[in-house]
């Protein structure tokens with residue numbers, strides 16, 4: 001398709017742990033269109049960052065094996081040399097990192113760090129670059145741009161640093177922005193401000209965004225489509241509206257039920273956590289161990305991602321039989337619910 | 341920054357005072373004194389005569405008076421008379437201080453010129469062939485005693501190949517201040533400097549290598565790469581700058597180590613510096629000289645520490661404002 005910005009096809013990322021490769025991302029396929037915000041949600045450790053860094057080519061080469069393809073503007077990013085990739089990174093393809101406290105160089109001034117992106121990509125004079133940095137800083141809501149230009153990162157608050165990182169990512173007007181949990185490390189009030197800013201900037205720039213988060217509230221706010229990831233796989237993919245109104249996969253439903261909302265009495269807590277990649281079983285449904293009240297006969301051996309409605313994909317066939325324990329309380333008909 | 345330097349300089353005064361008191365008492369504790377040292381091996385000087393000389397030189401005064409006299413003189417640059425050389429200690433030190441400073445400075449510069457690229461290569465391509473070579477070199481130089489290596493250098497390059505002079509700091513036939521004079525001084529420095537720095541590099545190389553290995557997985561390095569910064573710049577600017585921090589901070593202390601190291605090197609290459617004078621004076625129980633030298637090296641340690649503090653402030657903005 002013409003307006004495909006990024007096409008990820010069967011991406012598989014494995015890390016060398018104790019002499020063996022283990023998959024952190026396992027067969028992910030996903031497309032992002034121009035001017036589209038695609039969110040990736042999932043718990044900690046499900047492979048979201050591993051996916052983002054694979055796209056950016058930022059994994060350490062010696063310990064990582066990446067298979068599949070990542071098509072960006074007609075080129076497979078996975079096959080590019082570092083030098084070729086460097087012509088794209090920071091220019092058409094930019095990234096905002098999870099932790100603004102550690103993502104900036106502590107010994108270089110903010111201005112210099114933003115300017116460096118232009119040093120690499122834009123044929124501007126030093127004066128023009130500085131001008132543009134100041135302008136970018138103002139664009140991300142930093143009024144005192146001239147002072148902040150001279151500042152070192154430790155002189156700024158977390159929210160300010162994240163603004164700086166956003167300014168840095170926008171320096172060359174990228175067509176695709178990957179934002180890996182841009183607000184997780186920030187205070188709640190600041191989170192809202194930064195998300196607001198991201199939304200505003202997205203509408204101005206028309207850039208595509210791959211937004212990684214585990215905050216479903218943010219997803220509802222920002223995204224057009226959502227991919228739910230579990231243990232390295234996409235388990236459900238749909239438009240935001242579809243996903244929130246007709247969630248199908250048990251994991252999606254568990255996640256949605258863990259959101260506080262008006263009518264709901266009890267919050268569902270998903271017991272356990274995403275298994276470490278070296279302890280992940282490779283056959284059968286990966287989520288089954290965390291929903292033990294669903295009997296074994298109901299599980300599928302090797303669920304594949306199927307299109308259940310136009311644009312709505314689910315990796316699960318037996319979802320009709322799924323229920324959350326909280327839904328069944330007081331419902332005496334059958335109570336196989338023994339989970340803690 | 342200027343305020344800090346001034347403050348830090350004033351802080352040295354109590355440190356230096358404490359040092360001087362300490363040294364004064366240590367000197368007093370040593371068996372025998374300047375007089376016994378001066379008349380060692382001269383049995384025709386009687387105990388009474390010695391006592392008389394002691395009285396004359398004020399060696400029997402209360403310690404506070406002696407200390408006051410000693411420190412007062414020292415501040416005025418008068419460290420007393422050398423009993424062995426029969427000349428003022430200050431005169432004895434004059435040319436030697438300069439020589440040792442040249443030797444230390446050159447050793448320091450050569451050490452860093454060698455260590456920084458080696459550490460960078462080893463840290464960047466960890467486990468590679470170059471890294472293995474460098475690590476091996478490190479082990480060898482760590483295990484080799486300075487005097488063994490220096491003697492080997494002296495033998496091979498000084499005697500067998502005769503490429504470099506084997507002793508002294510300058511040919512006495514040279515005219516002071518001329519180009520040849522400077523050139524000859526440099527030529528005399530080559531062997532002592534190489535012997536020192538080839539062995540000294542290992543700590544810096546090892547340190548830098550570990551720092552780089554630690555730094556290259558940091559988040560801000562990912563940020564730099566995500567910006568499209570070329571790999572060489574990522575290493576030479578982002579990673580090296582961060583990894584050099586502890587090394588820059590260590591520079592001042594490194595000077596201290598060099599002073600200690602100069603004792604061996606100067607003795608082996610008969611280089612007329614403080615280190616050799618120190619050994620000679622101890623052997624001859626020339627206590628005024630020994631005390632002056634201990635005081636000078638102690639002061640150098642204090643100044644080195646101050647330098648480290650100041651350098652760290654200059655290179656690390658996080659401390660600068662704190």
Ligand SMILES: Nc1ncnc2c1ncn2[C@@H]1O[C@H](COP(=O)(O)OP(=O)(O)OP(=O)(O)O)[C@@H](O)[C@H]1O
Nearest residue numbers: 015024043044045046047048049050051275276277
């Ligand atoms: N470089 C690596 N080497 C080895 N294992 C890794 C590496 N990076 C990630 N992993 C493992 O891969 C899995 C997925 O990690 P990832 O960082 O992608 O999770 P995430 O979804 O981003 O979580 P979070 O929300 O905490 O950021 C985890 O089990 C993690 O331990």
Ligand code: SF4
Nearest residue numbers: 285299300303316318
């Ligand atoms: S219902 Fe079946 S396929 Fe669906 S998540 Fe559970 S085990 Fe997997």
Ligand SMILES: [Mg+2]
Nearest residue numbers: 048049098180
């Ligand atoms: Mg992550």
